[in-house]
Amino acid sequence: MLSNPKSPRVKRVAALARKKERRESGRFMVEGPQAVRELLAYRPRLAEVVYATMGNEPWQHEVDRLASDAGVQLERVTPEVLAAMAETVTPQGVLAVARTWETPLAEAFDGAKLIAILHEVRDPGNAGTVLRAADAAGADAVVFAGESIDPFHPKVVRSTTGSLFHLPVVVCVTLEEATAAAREAGVVTLAADVRGAELLEARAEGVLAGSVAWVFGNEANGLSEADRALADRTLKLPIYGAAESLNLATAASVLLYETAFSQRA
Known part of the structure; x- marks a missing residue:
């Protein structure tokens, strides 16, 4: 059992909270039982090692089994070691280290019906929530463009809950x-x-029923005129109440699902 929270190995894992370390090592951390389960179930070849405390947690047996089935190294650690590794203040007993990956741009769009493009999106919670909504809506890929936050940032990874x-x-x-x-x-x-123009008009024209890539801009500034000019059309969600606007993650979720509904009508 790994028990020294000050060991070089523990420090190397903790360093993955920093973007520079992730880029240089090509690795990132995955915290929590849900995210680790999805990593082992869907991308086991990327997983390098799972660190878990010893206990009788409901997820323990499944994580152990998935790691064994995937041939992924499983290391028992003390709660103090896991706390020193994790980015969260109160870790949930399990953490994995995995290799980052990239999908080629052309491959992501090949045959795609629904894509989410995040441009200059900086908030990790927003980015993770949009990715999770894209997954739920049946999107084919998510593109992080411009100076958007790193999708392998620990907070982004956690907020996707495995998506x-x-x-x-x-x-x-x-x-x-x-x-x-x-x-x-x-x-x-x-x-x-x-x-932009009204969403409902575009929906009535059948625009949403075809292959669509939605472009979502920065939380504070939205999309510039030059950014909007790159798109085929600019559309807005109607506001029926007194709210000034919807936040990025909420608006993106609605638009992705509205498109998914139109494509399946």
């Missing part, structure tokens, strides 16, 4: 590259912005 491992993820591309790939694949790009 990160269900979808192709594209990183380190410009919005121009993403929209060009969409056009090449015959996918219509729709910019979500309050300065």
Whole structure:
């Protein structure tokens, strides 16, 4: 059992909370039983080691079995060691180290019906929630464009609750590259912005029923005029009450599901 919270090995895992370390090592941390289960179930080849405390938690047997089935090293650690490794203040007893991956842009758009493009999205909770909503809505991929947050940031990984491992993820591309790939694949790009045309009109025209890539902009500034010009159309959600607007994650969830409904009608 690994019991020294100050050991070099523990420090190397803890360092993965930093973007620089993730990029240089090509690895990231996955915290919590739900996320670790999904990693082992959907992307076992990426998992390198699972660190878990000893106990009778409901998830323990399943995580142990999945790690064994995948041939992934399982290390028992003390709660103090796990706390020193984890990014969270109160870790849930299990953490994994996995290799990062990237899906080629053209591959993500090939045959796609629904794509979410995050442009300059900085908040990890928003990014993770949009990715989770994209997964739930049956999207084919999520693209992190521009200076968007790293999808392997620990807070993003946690907020996806495992959805990160269900979808192709594209990183380190410009919005121009993403929209060009969409056009090449015959996918219509729709910019979500309050300065756009009414969503219901586009829905009535059947725009949402085809192959669609939604572009979601920065939480504070939205999409610039130049950003919107890269999309085929700019659309806005109607506001029926007195709210000034919806936050990014909520609006994205509604738009992704609205498109999924139209495509399945």
